[in-house]
Amino acid sequence: MKNYKPSDVRVVGFFGHRGSGKTSLIEMMLFDSKATTRLGSVEAGNLALELDEGALERQTTMHANAGFCEWDGVRIGIVDTPGDGNFWGSTNRALAVVDSAVITVSATDGVENMTLRTVEKLNERKVPFAVFVTKLDKDVSDPDGVLKEIGDELKKEAVLLTLPIGKGADFKGIVSLLSQKAYLANGEEADVPADMVDAVESARENLFDAVAAADDDLAEKYLEEGTLSEDQLNQGLRAAFTHGDLAPILVGAPTSDLGARPLLNLIRAVYPAPTDRPAIKGYKSDKAEQPVERIPSADGPLVAQVFRTFNDPYAGVLSFARVWSGTMGSSDVFNSTKRMNDRPSHLYVPMGGTKDGAEIKEAHAGDIIVITKLKSTKTSDTLTSKDDPTFLPPFDEPEALLNFSLSAAEQKEEDKVSSFVRKVCDEDPSLRFERDSETKEMLLGGLGQAHIDYVVDRLTRANLKVVLHEPKVPYRETIRGKVDAVEGKHKKQTGGSGQFGVCLINVEPLPRGSGIEFVDAIVGGAIPRNYIPSVEKGIRDLLSRGPLSGNEVVDLKVTLYDGKYHRVDSSDMAFQAAGRKAIRALYDSPRCKPILLEPYMHIDVACPADSVGDVMGDLNSRRARVEDMTTEGRRGKISASVPMNEILKYTNVLKSLTSGRGSFTMRFARYEEAPANIREQVQAAYGAAKEED
Numbered sequence: 032m033k034n035y036k037p038s039d040v041r042v043v044g045f046f047g048h049r050g051s052g053k054t055s056l057i058e059m060m061l062f063d064s065k066a067t068t069r070l071g072s073v074e075a076g077n078l079a080l081e082l083d084e085g086a087l088e089r090q091t092t093m094h095a096n097a098g099f100c101e102w103d104g105v106r107i108g109i110v111d112t113p114g115d116g117n118f119w120g121s122t123n124r125a126l127a128v129v130d131s132a133v134i135t136v137s138a139t140d141g142v143e144n145m146t147l148r149t150v151e152k153l154n155e156r157k158v159p160f161a162v163f164v165t166k167l168d169k170d171v172s173d174p175d176g177v178l179k180e181i182g183d184e185l186k187k188e189a190v191l192l193t194l195p196i197g198k199g200a201d202f203k204g205i206v207s208l209l210s211q212k213a214y215l216a217n218g219e220e221a222d223v224p225a226d227m228v229d230a231v232e233s234a235r236e237n238l239f240d241a242v243a244a245a246d247d248d249l250a251e252k253y254l255e256e257g258t259l260s261e262d263q264l265n266q267g268l269r270a271a272f273t274h275g276d277l278a279p280i281l282v283g284a285p286t287s288d289l290g291a292r293p294l295l296n297l298i299r300a301v302y303p304a305p306t307d308r309p310a311i312k313g314y315k316s317d318k319a320e321q322p323v324e325r326i327p328s329a330d331g332p333l334v335a336q337v338f339r340t341f342n343d344p345y346a347g348v349l350s351f352a353r354v355w356s357g358t359m360g361s362s363d364v365f366n367s368t369k370r371m372n373d374r375p376s377h378l379y380v381p382m383g384g385t386k387d388g389a390e391i392k393e394a395h396a397g398d399i400i401v402i403t404k405l406k407s408t409k410t411s412d413t414l415t416s417k418d419d420p421t422f423l424p425p426f427d428e429p430e431a432l433l434n435f436s437l438s439a440a441e442q443k444e445e446d447k448v449s450s451f452v453r454k455v456c457d458e459d460p461s462l463r464f465e466r467d468s469e470t471k472e473m474l475l476g477g478l479g480q481a482h483i484d485y486v487v488d489r490l491t492r493a494n495l496k497v498v499l500h501e502p503k504v505p506y507r508e509t510i511r512g513k514v515d516a517v518e519g520k521h522k523k524q525t526g527g528s529g530q531f532g533v534c535l536i537n538v539e540p541l542p543r544g545s546g547i548e549f550v551d552a553i554v555g556g557a558i559p560r561n562y563i564p565s566v567e568k569g570i571r572d573l574l575s576r577g578p579l580s581g582n583e584v585v586d587l588k589v590t591l592y593d594g595k596y597h598r599v600d601s602s603d604m605a606f607q608a609a610g611r612k613a614i615r616a617l618y619d620s621p622r623c624k625p626i627l628l629e630p631y632m633h634i635d636v637a638c639p640a641d642s643v644g645d646v647m648g649d650l651n652s653r654r655a656r657v658e659d660m661t662t663e664g665r666r667g668k669i670s671a672s673v674p675m676n677e678i679l680k681y682t683n684v685l686k687s688l689t690s691g692r693g694s695f696t697m698r699f700a701r702y703e704e705a706p707a708n709i710r711e712q713v714q715a716a717y718g719a720a721k722e723e724d
Contacts, residue, residue: 120461
């Protein structure tokens, strides 16, 4: 394929709430640019970029997919992302590797939760974006209401670049304010309809005002001449867009093949090239000792970062990477994350995977590529040159919100299940997988029920049957009372040298979120210095399992102030045992007053306005604290904090309450003391489980 300079490349991420039409928009762009020969359909399951069979069956994107198209002298690298909060980890990684973005907003549903969450991250990372309003061909679409909502919600200067010709069943095309042409179905172009000339002229004046306001020189020209040339308009729009001063708005109907060409023109003329974006910041080593910046030059040192890996059943391991600097060929690369060499087999500019992608000999700064058969490289790893290595920190992964116990249906397949799940977790680092050292259970953590179900589906497709057990709520424990002079004494005579260690501690509660603070206040050598870490280790070991629920004890200050030792019988193990016995004595003290802490989640619910009452009532029944509730037009939004235990299976509940039209995102908020009835239930369940063991 043709080689493109970094200045002729665009790297664009497509983001939006689930069902807002971003994947259909991408399919339309690929078709109109002749990158594909047919217009793919989500419903038909014939998408150009989707690799995952489960995603095709569920008709939803679950991982970042990549492709490209060529348009009027530029190559556009495309990254399609999940719009479901269950797969936020993948979306968040994609946010970190694109230079610009398109946000899709449905004209039937308006600005939804994932849209706001994504825009917040784009603004934080200073990634410019345009908004594409989809589904104008639907009878229930409300473009005027959505346009107002975009301006209100995005907190950014928004300016229209295209106008719809009709709406709902009468929607038949769009008018570009930049080219002053009408774009109709089947690739047809026409003049602006006569009945829209005044509306177009008025919208162009608003566009001129917005662009001129962002550039003093253009403002002066506009005041003098009363208009701007097409070149001046594109120049000003490009500068304002790249600096994040303007958010252009386009409209269309992807499934009707309306709206892609003005978007392609905008990306070519206005969107920033890699050379327009700030240099990538990294380090000369993984210890962050020497900060470095790498500019997007093919002649610079190689720096690339893997944002997705996928175990393709036919092509093997595929590693999707963004090349930030330098040139990559088929020779060895240095994985600066693992600090070891790795060898690419083939390089492709992807079209989904490798089957329809374009194989290349070299990849250059600004490229989105897929690399085959890297052996040691995983998602988030940095690839660089050994003689001038650069380390990029791993992507910021969200914390797992739900933890399930997972077991193989047949015990003989337990090792196979464990090995397979670890491979899936290598693909998606927002999953968590570990074996509980006490119960020997396999624990799988994810961002929601659908995230966990995705892993189970992958296992099923690999002919590995598993059983999921109730999700484990990560309770915590602490104490309310201060307890002084707690003794931990370990004394044992075994015939030869004995075991002896005594420690005395004071324990007091700390504010929420403080963790465990250990203070060494030993004076006069009551405990030798080399045994003090042993006491701390024993204390922390027992604090990892509280008396109420078996969960971690937090927010305590433990002060070691005195003790005794024996020159012969004292040892590391003896003082660890003394530390553990001190904590057991703490639990036995009536002054301790242990309490259970339960995790609260912050939840944002979007639903039809006529469902708000039902949703509010249900949340109140779950001990929720509603923080905000608004209704505007046909949509309602509710923000609340809810105990995690009350909302573990909320997806199906909300679907039932809203006839499938509601959605929500949630994130961890804080820990709070659990009410007495919850503490008693958890304590009883923990006691019963211990008796069974």
